[in-house]
Amino acid sequence: MDVSEQITFCPYCGENITILVDGTIDQQEYVEDCEVCCSPIIINVEISHNEDIFINTRKENE
Numbered sequence: 001m002d003v004s005e006q007i008t009f010c011p012y013c014g015e016n017i018t019i020l021v022d023g024t025i026d027q028q029e030y031v032e033d034c035e036v037c038c039s040p041i042i043i044n045v046e047i048s049h050n051e052d053i054f055i056n057t058r059k060e061n062e
C-alpha cells in the first residue's frame with residue numbers, strides 16, 4: 001500500500017480535512033496545521049494488518 005488520501009476532521013473547527021497517509025508505516029503521529037482555521041492538529045494514524053486505516057485527530061495540549 002502506498003500513500004493514500006484520507007478524509008478526517010479538524011478537532012477545532014470541525015471542518016473536513018484531507019491528509020496523506022503513508023501506508024508503509026504502521027503507526028505514525030504528527031502535527032499538521034488545519035487548512036481552514038490554521039490550528040495545529042495532532043494526527044495519529046494506525047494501519048491494521050489487513051490495511052484498515054484508523055485516524056485520530058486531537059487538539060494540541062489535550
Ligand SMILES: [Zn+2]
Pocket residue numbers: 010011012013014015034035036037038039
Ligand atoms: Zn480547523
